[in-house]
Amino acid sequence: MLRVEGITVRFGGVVALNEVSASFTAPVSGIIGPNGAGKTTLMNVMSGFLTPVSGQITMEGQDLLRLPPHRRAHWGLRRSFQREEIADDLSVFDNVLVQTDHSRTPSGEKRREVARMLDLVGLGAMAERMGADLNTFERRLTDVAKCLVGQPKVILFDEPAGGLSVEETHRLGALIKAIPGESGAKVLVIDHDVDLIREICAETLVLDFGRRIAFGPTDAVLADPRVKAAYLGTEEVGA
Amino acid sequence: MDPRLFRITPSGGWGLALAALAFVFLPMVSTSYWLSVFTSAACFTLALAGVAFMYARLGMVSLTQVGLMGVGGWVALRLNHAYDFPFEVNLILAATVTMICGWLLALPALRMRGLYLALVTLMAAGGLEIVFATFQFPNGGEGFWGVQTGSGEAFRRPWLAQSPENYLRYVIVCAVLGFLLIELHRRLQPGRAWALIRRSEAAAIAAGVNVTLYKTWAFGISGLLGGAAGALLAGSLGLLDDGTFRASESVMLFALAVVGGARHWLGVVIAAALYKVLPALLNLWGVDADLAFVIFGAGLLHAVITAPDGIAGQILGALRKKGGRNAAG
Amino acid sequence: MALKNLTNWLLWAGLMAAIIALLGWGARPNMLGLFIASGLAVGSLYALGGIGIVVLYRATGVLNFASGAAGAAGAMTAWQLVAWGWWPPLSWAACILVALVLTLAYGRLIAPQLAWRDPVVKAVATLGYALILLGLVSFLWIDEPRSITLPTDDVGVRLLGLRITATRLIVFAASILVVVGIWLFLSRTRVGLQMRALANDRSLAALLGIPILRVETIAWGIAGLMAGFTGLMFANLIRLEPVVITFMVIPSIAAAICGRLESLLLVLLGGLSMGVIENLLTLDPTLRGVRPIAPFVIAALVLLWYQRGARLTFGGRD
Numbered sequence: 001m002l003r004v005e006g007i008t009v010r011f012g013g014v015v016a017l018n019e020v021s022a023s024f025t026a027p028v029s030g031i032i033g034p035n036g037a038g039k040t041t042l043m044n045v046m047s048g049f050l051t052p053v054s055g056q057i058t059m060e061g062q063d064l065l066r067l068p069p070h071r072r073a074h075w076g077l078r079r080s081f082q083r084e085e086i087a088d089d090l091s092v093f094d095n096v097l098v099q100t101d102h103s104r105t106p107s108g109e110k111r112r113e114v115a116r117m118l119d120l121v122g123l124g125a126m127a128e129r130m131g132a133d134l135n136t137f138e139r140r141l142t143d144v145a146k147c148l149v150g151q152p153k154v155i156l157f158d159e160p161a162g163g164l165s166v167e168e169t170h171r172l173g174a175l176i177k178a179i180p181g182e183s184g185a186k187v188l189v190i191d192h193d194v195d196l197i198r199e200i201c202a203e204t205l206v207l208d209f210g211r212r213i214a215f216g217p218t219d220a221v222l223a224d225p226r227v228k229a230a231y232l233g234t235e236e237v238g239a
Numbered sequence: 240m241d242p243r244l245f246r247i248t249p250s251g252g253w254g255l256a257l258a259a260l261a262f263v264f265l266p267m268v269s270t271s272y273w274l275s276v277f278t279s280a281a282c283f284t285l286a287l288a289g290v291a292f293m294y295a296r297l298g299m300v301s302l303t304q305v306g307l308m309g310v311g312g313w314v315a316l317r318l319n320h321a322y323d324f325p326f327e328v329n330l331i332l333a334a335t336v337t338m339i340c341g342w343l344l345a346l347p348a349l350r351m352r353g354l355y356l357a358l359v360t361l362m363a364a365g366g367l368e369i370v371f372a373t374f375q376f377p378n379g380g381e382g383f384w385g386v387q388t389g390s391g392e393a394f395r396r397p398w399l400a401q402s403p404e405n406y407l408r409y410v411i412v413c414a415v416l417g418f419l420l421i422e423l424h425r426r427l428q429p430g431r432a433w434a435l436i437r438r439s440e441a442a443a444i445a446a447g448v449n450v451t452l453y454k455t456w457a458f459g460i461s462g463l464l465g466g467a468a469g470a471l472l473a474g475s476l477g478l479l480d481d482g483t484f485r486a487s488e489s490v491m492l493f494a495l496a497v498v499g500g501a502r503h504w505l506g507v508v509i510a511a512a513l514y515k516v517l518p519a520l521l522n523l524w525g526v527d528a529d530l531a532f533v534i535f536g537a538g539l540l541h542a543v544i545t546a547p548d549g550i551a552g553q554i555l556g557a558l559r560k561k562g563g564r565n566a567a568g
Numbered sequence: 569m570a571l572k573n574l575t576n577w578l579l580w581a582g583l584m585a586a587i588i589a590l591l592g593w594g595a596r597p598n599m600l601g602l603f604i605a606s607g608l609a610v611g612s613l614y615a616l617g618g619i620g621i622v623v624l625y626r627a628t629g630v631l632n633f634a635s636g637a638a639g640a641a642g643a644m645t646a647w648q649l650v651a652w653g654w655w656p657p658l659s660w661a662a663c664i665l666v667a668l669v670l671t672l673a674y675g676r677l678i679a680p681q682l683a684w685r686d687p688v689v690k691a692v693a694t695l696g697y698a699l700i701l702l703g704l705v706s707f708l709w710i711d712e713p714r715s716i717t718l719p720t721d722d723v724g725v726r727l728l729g730l731r732i733t734a735t736r737l738i739v740f741a742a743s744i745l746v747v748v749g750i751w752l753f754l755s756r757t758r759v760g761l762q763m764r765a766l767a768n769d770r771s772l773a774a775l776l777g778i779p780i781l782r783v784e785t786i787a788w789g790i791a792g793l794m795a796g797f798t799g800l801m802f803a804n805l806i807r808l809e810p811v812v813i814t815f816m817v818i819p820s821i822a823a824a825i826c827g828r829l830e831s832l833l834l835v836l837l838g839g840l841s842m843g844v845i846e847n848l849l850t851l852d853p854t855l856r857g858v859r860p861i862a863p864f865v866i867a868a869l870v871l872l873w874y875q876r877g878a879r880l881t882f883g884g885r886d
Contacts, residue, residue, distance in 0.1 A: 073447030085442030087434035532703025539696030
């Protein structure tokens with residue numbers, strides 16, 4: 001279980017996250033909310049790019065906020081950004097290999113794992129292609145493969161379906177859904193595509209203006225009138 | 240050890256071939272004037288390699304490389320006059336000291352990016368210029384600074400390379416070793432880390448890369464190459480002059496690295512040729528050397544606006560297109 | 569926030585007082601006063617250069633490495649015109665005009681092609697322009713000692729028991745007036761407001777319908793005027809030599825760094841402090857030789873001070 005407790009983040013006078021708490025138990029969980037709600041901010045706290053004013057994030061007894069950012073990756077945290085950060089200068093293989101460079105596993109074993117994960121996401125044939133020569137979907141798949149190597153514990157996806165076609169979104173969704181089974185990692189997904197979230201996430205957290213407004217099984221959350229109000233607004237009566 | 244570590248790419252093959260040709264023929268066909276020019280150019284090729292890889296692979300602008308060359312040259316000269324070590328020992332020590340200076344330079348660099356980083360290196364260049372101008376270069380005198388009035392003692396060249404011809408060959412070999420060192424890094428973990436850092440430091444951190452370590456290491460390598468180049472220059476000239484290591488020279492060196500094309504070894508060689516050979520040519524033809532500035536400036540503007548990969552990029556692009564047409568037609 | 573600023577101010581004031589006391593120990597107050605006054609003049613030059621750079625940088629994102637070169641071109645033009653017998657005030661005006669035209673030419677013709685690129689790239693491009701200008705100026709005028717004299721050089725002003733040349737006083741006064749003037753311009757005029765919007769967020773400003781080209785042209789114009797004036801003063805107070813004036817851009821950048829590339833007041837104070845400390849180092853026998861290093865060491869220390877405890881942060885837009 002990934003436990004987020006009372007996370008508060010301030011940027012000067014703006015409160016970006018306000019006492020956000022949630023205990024993620026499902027294999028794949030979603031985080032949704034209107035623009036500016038604080039979804040990426042929450043992931044940035046988990047990744048270690050932002051320091052919360054208060055709060056805790058723990059999993060399997062490990063207090064994540066205590067670890068320096070790059071050590072969280074060694075522990076098993078993986079992050080996929082809104083813009084796929086794939087180095088243009090490296091091949092697909094090398095892009096994935098970077099994730100395990102820090103570990104002491106023998107090189108041969110690392111390379112075999114990379115090859116295996118590339119096959120899993122369907123990029124096995126493109127291992128030597130340069131990052132600059134990939135299209136958006138292939139970059140995203142490389143990203144996913146990168147998240148899978150090295151025994152991940154938590155994988156954070158920030159709007160993975162951005163810029164993808166309907167077909168590609170389906171494939172990506174199926175892939176993400178299969179991740180917990182393949183690797184035992186817990187997955188968190190931010191996205192605006194509600195259909196995708198409904199399809200792959202068993203539970204969902206909804207944020208609005210930095211506050212948690214709903215958390216629970218996805219179907220229940222999406223039917224919640226407060227969630228609808230957050231996205232669509234409410235009608236002013238007698239205004 | 241992965242055998243692919245030692246594979247030679249087509250580009251690398253051409254580079255080694257060019258170096259071999261230069262090694263054999265350049266000293267044979269040069270007059271003493273040109274020997275000195277080419278040796279200088281070869282030294283600066285090594286230094287340029289350091290600047291170019293930082294910019295091309297990590298996106299970090301270093302405006303103090305010539306200053307670092309000065310540090311290497313200073314150490315080599317001081318050691319030469321203080322002790323009896325062979326040249327190679329002086330070279331290695333000079334390069335090591337400069338590498339440590341590179342690490343020191345990295346300290347502010349870790350907290351800054353882009354423009355601020357470039358400006359910090361510029362301040363370092365300015366500082367080094369003053370130090371060299373005030374304390375000059377060692378020529379056999381007493382004390383820490385080792386400067387005496389009048390002519391100094393001789394500088395001991397490597398046992399293998401006493402004559403100017405052989406020294407040019409020696410420097411060419413050192414330059415090739417410098418390139419190979421960078422390439423070795425690129426093929427191993429540092430290269431992967433650097434490429435990811437260049438793309439996004441956040442992504443690098445998220446991938447478990449120790450950004451601090453690898454950025455510092457890059458500065459160290461850049462310093463190492465610059466220091467070695469400075470020591471080699473000292474060996475070529477016997478004595479160094481503070482005018483060679485002004486901040487403006489460091490800025491110019493970076494500018495030329497961009498003009499030549501920082502991503503490719505050919506660009507580095509072109510940059511060195513522009514820096515040292517072109518002014519010598521202009522001199523020979525009786526053209527005012529000041530016009531070299533105009534050419535460099537125009538080249539830099541052109542490179543920045545239309546040709547981000549510099550002259551080398553344009554040449555290679557044209558060759559690739561021709562190759563494509565040949566293959567298709 | 570205010571408290572942190574207060575500690576910074578107190579720290580600066582304390583350090584300056586300590587340095588002045590340390591270096592000036594044993595010197596006659598008159599001597600000390602002269603050194604400080606002369607240091608303020610040189611510091612004003614650094615500050616003026618830095619102010620021009622910062623104003624342009626905030627409005628356009630371009631760190632103009634060519635400001636010194638434009639000033640050098642202007643100064644040499646002024647010298648040439650005087651040598652040809654022109655009335656001196658016209659030649660000074662010509663100096664400023666030449667620098668203005670050269671800077672505007674870059675700003676209107678070349679800078680727009682790089683408008684949306686990385687600040688480092690934009691700065692590197694101005695470097696290319698600086699080299700072109702330097703090459704042309706060096707080519708047109710052979711290397712020999714020259715000087716520019718101003719009528720105020722011979723006029724002495726008695727201030728607090730010290731005799732200060734009027735030129736130095738003018739430069740010092742100019743630096744303060746420029747800061748005040750630009751501050752008034754930015755805060756009280758419409759164009760100033762637009763310039764601040766542009767400096768704050770270029771993309772948003774464009775969306776808001778702010779006439780980017782017009783505002784930027786004005787910014788380039790201000791930069792050109794300052795480059796011309798600074799070049800002329802530098803030629804008079806330091807040396808009329810193209811290479812030297814061109815690369816005075818480096819200590820100007822040092823002053824700009826003290827202002828974090830944004831605060832004109834801090835640039836002014838930084839530049840003045842640099843000038844004073846550099847001059848006072850003459851009083852110390854060991855450090856006397858390296859005193860030109862002062863601006864660089866100060867800028868580096870200031871930069872480290874500003875960045876202390878800074879960690880890479882990624883706010884991220886949600």
